[in-house]
Amino acid sequence: MAYGLLIDYEFCTGCQSCEVACKEEHSIPVGQWGIHLLDDGPWECADGRFNWNKIPVPTRLCDLCEQRTQQGKQPSCVHHCLAGVMQYGSVEELAKQLEKKPDQVLFVPKTYRYAQ
Amino acid sequence: MSDDYYKKAKAIPLPTLSEVNDLGKDWRYQDDGYTVTRTCPWSPPGCHPVGCGLKLYVDADGRLQKVEGDENHPVTQGRLCPRCIALKDYVYNPARILHPMKRHREDRGKADKWQRITWDEAFDIIKKEYDRIVAEYGRESIAIFSGTGREGGTMNPYGSMVFGTPNKCYTQSGYACYTPRLAAAVYVTGATYAEWDNAGALPDRWDDERYELSEVIVLWGKQPLDSNPDGFFGHSLIDAMRRGSRIINIDPRVTWLSTRSDIHLQLRPGTDTALGMAMLHVIISEGLYDKDFVEYWCYGFDELAERVAEMPPEKAAEICGVAVEKIYAAARMYAKAKPAGLLWGLAVDQKTNGMQNGQVIISLQAITGNLDRPGGQFLPGAGSGHNELGYGYDEGVGELKAKMIGIDQYPAYCNMILDAQADMMLKALETGDPFPLKMCMYQGNNLMACTSMEPKRWHDAIIKTMDFSIGIDTFMNPSVEASCDIFLPLKTVAEREGTVFTHYAPCTVTAGFMHKAIEVGEGFSDMEMVYELGTRLRPELWAKEGFANSKEFIEHFRLGKREHGAYFDKISQVVVSQVPVDYYKYEKGMLRADGGPGFATPTGRVELWSTAFNQFGEDPLPYYAEPEFGPVTTPELMEQYPFVLTTGARTSAFFHSEHRQIAYLRELHPNPITEINPQVAKRLNITEGQWVRVFNQFGECVQKAHISPIVDENTIHSEHAWWFPEEDGNEPNLYGVFRSNINNLIPNFHMGKLGFGAPGKCLICNIEPVAKNYDTNMDLVWEKFGKLV
Numbered sequence: 001m002a003y004g005l006l007i008d009y010e011f012c013t014g015c016q017s018c019e020v021a022c023k024e025e026h027s028i029p030v031g032q033w034g035i036h037l038l039d040d041g042p043w044e045c046a047d048g049r050f051n052w053n054k055i056p057v058p059t060r061l062c063d064l065c066e067q068r069t070q071q072g073k074q075p076s077c078v079h080h081c082l083a084g085v086m087q088y089g090s091v092e093e094l095a096k097q098l099e100k101k102p103d104q105v106l107f108v109p110k111t112y113r114y115a116q
Numbered sequence: 117m118s119d120d121y122y123k124k125a126k127a128i129p130l131p132t133l134s135e136v137n138d139l140g141k142d143w144r145y146q147d148d149g150y151t152v153t154r155t156c157p158w159s160p161p162g163c164h165p166v167g168c169g170l171k172l173y174v175d176a177d178g179r180l181q182k183v184e185g186d187e188n189h190p191v192t193q194g195r196l197c198p199r200c201i202a203l204k205d206y207v208y209n210p211a212r213i214l215h216p217m218k219r220h221r222e223d224r225g226k227a228d229k230w231q232r233i234t235w236d237e238a239f240d241i242i243k244k245e246y247d248r249i250v251a252e253y254g255r256e257s258i259a260i261f262s263g264t265g266r267e268g269g270t271m272n273p274y275g276s277m278v279f280g281t282p283n284k285c286y287t288q289s290g291y292a293c294y295t296p297r298l299a300a301a302v303y304v305t306g307a308t309y310a311e312w313d314n315a316g317a318l319p320d321r322w323d324d325e326r327y328e329l330s331e332v333i334v335l336w337g338k339q340p341l342d343s344n345p346d347g348f349f350g351h352s353l354i355d356a357m358r359r360g361s362r363i364i365n366i367d368p369r370v371t372w373l374s375t376r377s378d379i380h381l382q383l384r385p386g387t388d389t390a391l392g393m394a395m396l397h398v399i400i401s402e403g404l405y406d407k408d409f410v411e412y413w414c415y416g417f418d419e420l421a422e423r424v425a426e427m428p429p430e431k432a433a434e435i436c437g438v439a440v441e442k443i444y445a446a447a448r449m450y451a452k453a454k455p456a457g458l459l460w461g462l463a464v465d466q467k468t469n470g471m472q473n474g475q476v477i478i479s480l481q482a483i484t485g486n487l488d489r490p491g492g493q494f495l496p497g498a499g500s501g502h503n504e505l506g507y508g509y510d511e512g513v514g515e516l517k518a519k520m521i522g523i524d525q526y527p528a529y530c531n532m533i534l535d536a537q538a539d540m541m542l543k544a545l546e547t548g549d550p551f552p553l554k555m556c557m558y559q560g561n562n563l564m565a566c567t568s569m570e571p572k573r574w575h576d577a578i579i580k581t582m583d584f585s586i587g588i589d590t591f592m593n594p595s596v597e598a599s600c601d602i603f604l605p606l607k608t609v610a611e612r613e614g615t616v617f618t619h620y621a622p623c624t625v626t627a628g629f630m631h632k633a634i635e636v637g638e639g640f641s642d643m644e645m646v647y648e649l650g651t652r653l654r655p656e657l658w659a660k661e662g663f664a665n666s667k668e669f670i671e672h673f674r675l676g677k678r679e680h681g682a683y684f685d686k687i688s689q690v691v692v693s694q695v696p697v698d699y700y701k702y703e704k705g706m707l708r709a710d711g712g713p714g715f716a717t718p719t720g721r722v723e724l725w726s727t728a729f730n731q732f733g734e735d736p737l738p739y740y741a742e743p744e745f746g747p748v749t750t751p752e753l754m755e756q757y758p759f760v761l762t763t764g765a766r767t768s769a770f771f772h773s774e775h776r777q778i779a780y781l782r783e784l785h786p787n788p789i790t791e792i793n794p795q796v797a798k799r800l801n802i803t804e805g806q807w808v809r810v811f812n813q814f815g816e817c818v819q820k821a822h823i824s825p826i827v828d829e830n831t832i833h834s835e836h837a838w839w840f841p842e843e844d845g846n847e848p849n850l851y852g853v854f855r856s857n858i859n860n861l862i863p864n865f866h867m868g869k870l871g872f873g874a875p876g877k878c879l880i881c882n883i884e885p886v887a888k889n890y891d892t893n894m895d896l897v898w899e900k901f902g903k904l905v
Contacts, residue, residue, distance in 0.1 A: 011357065011376075013354060014768075015197060015198070015341065015351070015768045016198050016768050016769070016784050017195070017196060017197055019198070020198040020201045020781070021198075021201050023780050024183070024204070029898065030779050030780070030894050030895075030897070031894065031898075041375070042372075042826060043825065050370055050374070050375045050825070051375070052370075052375040072135060073134055073137070074132065074133070076184075079133075079184065079185060079194055079195075080184075080185050080194070080196045081132075082195045082196070082350075082351040083354045084130050084131075084193075084351075084355070084358075085354075086132065087132050088132075
């Protein structure tokens with residue numbers, strides 16, 4: 001079964017807790033990331049409102065916290081997300097959530113293998 | 117307080133929490149070879165005391181291996197900001213100082229001249245210098261420089277019970293942080309600081325039967341998501357928004373939150389009071405106020421109505437530079453929402469006109485009937501909080517209070533917070549008038565990097581005048597490096613016991629307890645340091661108190677009990693507790709000391725016309741005053757300095773001047789950033805990421821340009837509190853503390869009539885590109901602070 005991360009970017013505030021939680025979990029050196037925040041904005045639209053979305057994107061170093069998820073815990077990014085906008089689960093289950101609300105994105109990263 | 121006051125809080129799991137979790141775990145438990153200690157941290161590292169839930173995983177060798185958010189905490193629910201997630205890298209950072217040190221006075225500013233000493237030697241040196249200086253110059257010659265966000269920062273007994281000096285001083289000009297808001301709140305309502313009610317104290321939180329979700333929440337000059345100000349867990353705002361609360365954002369910058377707001381009032385920095393008066397005018401003239409509340413519980417409504425009529429929205433729109441229809445819309449939306457919350461932030465304080473800004477905000481909260489109402493503003497009750505302010509004052513300072521610097525000129529300020537007035541302190545340091553200051557201690561304060569305006573002036577004055585200076589911290593910092601003769605190490609949150617109350621105790625929603633999980637080095641906590649230093653410097657005074665040990669002092673000071681530490685040990689096992697709260701306390705006799713209904717003001721009502729302001733010689737009604745420097749007040753300067761300068765927006769990576777040596781955090785934000793509108797950048801030929809010189813009539817600094825419509829074409833925003841711990845610490849570099857320091861551009865002595873407020877967020881400046889690249893070398897930061905043993 002495929003697993004992924006569902007992120008509600010309507011409410012992702014860009015706090016960067018996911019980035020640091022991931023680096024702590026996997027001891028990732030400076031300059032590298034397991035999940036990385038993309039920051040699109042602010043830029044003004046024709047109607048005078050601004051676009052500004054912050055979207056954490058799992059990188060090739062994401063293993064969906066295999067060690068944690070095997071024990072039934074969430075990935076560390078999901079656990080610490082300040083806005084509570086990240087969910088971990090099977091793609092099947094997350095796809096149902098995806099249908100319920102706009103401004104969400106589902107990532108299904110290929111699992112990176114960390115050296116033991 | 118009865119023994120069941122601190123009950124174990126009920127956990128409210130987040131919907132995203134997995135089925136395998138640690139709900140219901142004890143304060144200490146075993147997990148997979150780790151001893152896990154649950155704790156609520158406060159200081160150090162500094163934080164406005166939210167006391168988020170933490171789980172500290174310690175291995176069999178007694179080493180902290182992992183930090184995780186504790187899902188048992190009713191407000192934070194396992195969530196953590198990057199600063200606590202990276203706590204391990206703070207605790208074991210190679211730059212941490214774990215033992216006392218001394219240095220000869222003539223070696224101040226020489227980073228390699230520190231010598232490790234024992235605590236006995238440190239205490240002996242301090243005692244000798246203290247006795248000598250007190251005998252020669254009196255206790256009033258001792259200055260205690262207090263900061264923010266550290267337990268030490270607000271630790272009043274350092275001044276009262278340890279050194280016995282009236283000259284404890286928060287060193288920011290005009291105490292332009294929190295206290296002006298606090299003072300305005302007291303002068304108008306008799307209660308300190310009305311916080312938005314986020315259901316934090318209610319056992320079922322948002323679903324508690326007593327709670328009503330705020331229909332609208334106004335953010336006024338506040339960035340709670342990054343700053344978690346004063347114990348308010350910023351992201352509870354997101355929790356409310358996801359439940360349906362709508363946002364009005366009042367901020368000169370476009371923020372992520374403003375893009376999620378129904379209305380963004382992007383005003384010219386420093387013009388907030390005009391906006392607030394106009395909103396009051398709309399609400400009053402259109403009859404949108406709560407007529408019962410105004411009739412039964414307010415004083416001076418007609419006078420307020422008359423005053424704010426002088427500021428119609430059309431006039432405010434012109435002053436603030438916002439569309440007039442947005443002012444009408446915001447006023448109506450706020451007044452019609454039931455209930456409505458209003459979060460007021462630091463920007464309120466950081467202007468000369470700050471007290472009046474506070475006054476209009478409380479008036480808005482009051483006349484809309486939102487004071488002490490669920491989902492509105494939460495008010496502290498008569499018996500709430502602890503008497504930290506004033507603790508040991510009569511015994512420890514007594515008649516010397518008359519020698520508090522600034523008390524004659526600024527009695528409202530000095531008596532309110534029992535602090536020397538900051539600007540008067542600078543004058544005394546520079547001139548020796550009214551008397552010389554000869555000894556100082558930094559109490560959770562890195563003033564040259566963060567708290568003080570024109571920091572080089574403070575630097576020069578302190579070095580010149582002080583015979584003996586003590587620094588207390590976890591790391592070396594520029595202020596201590598420049599001026600101290602003794603360094604005393606502090607424990608981090610993982611190594612100490614203690615308490616954490618949101619909002620420093622009044623307006624508390626959660627009370628948290630700190631548990632010691634590990635032992636690292638020889639430090640004390642601030643609470644312990646007070647006890648250890650106090651019992652040595654003033655043994656007779658402390659003998660009268662008769663504490664069995666430092667833990668009994670904590671117990672007495674924080675919990676109002678004395679059981680030789682046994683009470684703390686017992687009660688702390690709840691880890692986090694929601695304190696009992698009530699609403700509509702003014703109807704129930706719970707706000708006044710005499711138990712009568714009403715508010716704790718002279719008239720018993722919310723004083724829209726304030727007796728206290730009047731007594732202090734200030735206008736009893738709010739009024740608008742232009743920022744002292746700007747397009748309206750100083751048009752002649754605008755050619756030289758064409759931009760309005762606002763400073764100090766927060767990032768999630770740092771708490772003020774802290775955390776620059778934590779590699780994982782520094783990586784999030786390696787350089788000091790100045791925000792420049794794209795049109796301005798084009799005009800001045802500045803490219804993204806280029807370094808710029810920011811300058812005005814008071815000083816200059818260099819920062820890295822970020823080109824973005826975050827600011828409009830008239831405004832520049834620059835970050836605060838930058839220094840570079842990876843650099844040379846010797847004078848004159850001092851870790852680069854004066855290079856990118858935006859406080860170089862901010863003057864002292866521009867406070868309001870009562871001594872409060874300073875123009876930190878509304879000055880003028882110019883910018884120009886510089887050729888040199890000052891980019892932080894992250895490889896060096898990683899090399900020096902990141903690769904942990």
